[in-house]
Amino acid sequence: MKPWIRWPGLLIFLVLAGLSYFLLYLFIDDFVKARIEAAGSDWANAKVELDTAKLSFFPLGLRLKRLQVTDRENPMQNAVEIGEIAFLIDPGAALDRKIHIEEMTLEALRLNTPRTSSGALAPEPEKQSHEAKKKKETEGLQLPALDLPDVKEILEKENLASLKLIEDLREEAKREEAKWKAQIDALPDKAKFKDYEQRVKKLKDAKKGGLSGILGGVQEVASLQKEIKADLDQIRSAQKMLKTDLSQLKGRVQSLPKVPMDDINRLKEKYALSPKGLSNISRMLLGEQIGDWTETAFQAYEKVQPHLAKLSMEGAEADQKPARGKGIDIHFREQGTLPHFLIDKAQVSLQLDAGNFSGDIQHITTQQALTGKPLAFNLSGQALKDFESLRLEGTVNRVDPAQALDTLHIKAQGHRLGNLSLSKSKDFPVEMKNARADFDTTAKIQNGQLDAKLSAQMNAVVFAVGLKEDAPTMARAMADTLAEVKAFGLSAEAKGTLSDYDLKIASDLDQVFKKAIGNQVKAQAAQFEAKLKSAITAKVDEALAKAQGEMKGLDGLLDELGGREALGDKVLKDALKKATGGLKLPF
Secondary structure, eight states, X not given: OOOSSOHHHHHXXXXXXXXXXXXXXXXXXXXXXXXXXXXXXXXHTSOEEEEEEEEEETTEEEEEEEEEEEETTEEEEEEEEEEEEEEEOOHHHHHTTOEEEEEEEEEEEEEEEEOSSOOOXXXXXXXOOHHHHHHHHHTTOOOOOSSOOOHHHHHHHOOOHHHHHHHHHHHHHHHHHHHHHHHHHTSOOHHHHHHHXXXXXXXXXXXXXHHHHHHHHHHHHHHHHHHHHHHHHHHHHHHHHHHHHHHHHHHHHHHGGGTHHHHHHHHHHHHSOOHHHHTTHHXXXXXXXXXXXXXHHHHHHHHHHHHHHTTBOTTGGGGSOOOTTOOOOOOOOOTTOOOSEEEEEEEEEEEETTEEEEEEEEEEESBHHHHOOXXXXXXXXXXXXXXXXXXXXXXXXXXXXXGOEEEEEEEEEEEEEOSEEEEOOSSSOEEEEEEEEEEEEEEEEETTEEEEEEEEEEEEEEEEEOOOTTOOHHXXXXXXXXXXXXXXXXXXXXXXXXXXXXEEEEETHHHHHHHHHHHHHHHHHHHHHHHHHHHHHHHHHHHHHHHHHHHHHHHHHHHHHHHHHHHHHHIIIIIHHHHTTTOOXXX
16 A cells, blocks of 8 residues: 655655745845835836845735935935835735735834935936026015105106007007098099189180070080089098097097096006005015915925826726737726725824924825725824924825815914014015914815915014114104014915916005004105106196197198088089079079
């Protein structure tokens, strides 16, 4: 009877299995490390490095030490560095070639850490110049005039709409005059009516021919009368049209004296410190700083945008045309189907210059359409360097790629601010030496459209204004007002696209300035308006006189048509009566 177990064969099997396990145990960690670095570099489009990777089989899990992801735009810096990552893998999903991690921990996560060697994989992409855009947005954010502006200097550099209207009217009058000259030249003139007179004189011979001569003259007079009437009709029609055109032009000239008020009001608002101008103090003082913060946030968002787009890769391969003779894998939605890669929850410990944060990130996958859940994060920090507390919440929703939606909510308490330069104006430099801010910010970006709001309360405020010794009275009044401000509320709103958005800012400072120096501002505005009105009116009156002069040419043409009409009437009435010798004609 043959033995049930062939011991030599079993021994060989055990030796081979043991050797395989030994080799697997010896090299599996290096293999996993290499695969993570390669896959991570491909996903991030930047060099990914890992110090060690430790794979365990019972239970199935992985522990990674010091993961570094290079910043593509700065190869000597890491965009992200994580001290340790540990997680367990669902073995059932692994048998189905899927990675399902219920919970992961990320310890000592840091941003923008230095590297000892370059992590460049390819030529550095061209950086977009946000500085130029930021400068353009904040350009012109200057304080209103703090002293009475020089009206003469203003009018030398400003284009007056009223003068442009008058000049346009003068040009139109010139064109009308040229047009009517050409038309009148084509009409019957005085020479033609003189010719009619000569023809009438010849009718005197009709008397010598007796009755037959008179009857012949009557027939010729009737024909001549018809010609003269036709010419007179042309002249009267042209005369009527010219009167209409001239009346319209003169009516517009009469309305021009009212036009300068638009220029006066526009320049008054632009150059004079007015109560209305004080309502914009918030944007003038705080706009540039808030604009800087807003632009920095948007730059960070644009930097991670390519990675966020990968959260909606489900189905992307279905849009690609397969190679000839090859098919594609199509994923149909099934009940309970898991994505290829899913982390239900990641516990995060984040180390920043501002302090340490902790929290979690949920539903991490590149196939949100399968889970039906957006990526969600919740991070908070306590006793931070510049904050008493700070909380960040948000979502990245690519469940429906056609309706991409990202949200962010930041709530901060006790944010310490200091030495912020708010105005770099030489005449009115303002610095916020100290402040404590509590703020609440919400932002939503849906299909590229931005909607962000900020609400803040500033306390323990200290402003400093570096005025010159010869600073005008208004500047000193404004500086004294700021010195008394200890707290104020602030709100801001940004709408549009990331590359073209409208930033609106308002605060209690507007009302503070209106109340403190409103009367001084009104007096200055009235004085400036009077000078501006006098200077602009003088310029407009001069241009208006020239425009009225242009009308005289058209008046002369109208007189010319009147002269021709009078001569035609005379020929038709007086000369024809004389030519027939007083005979009453049957017409």
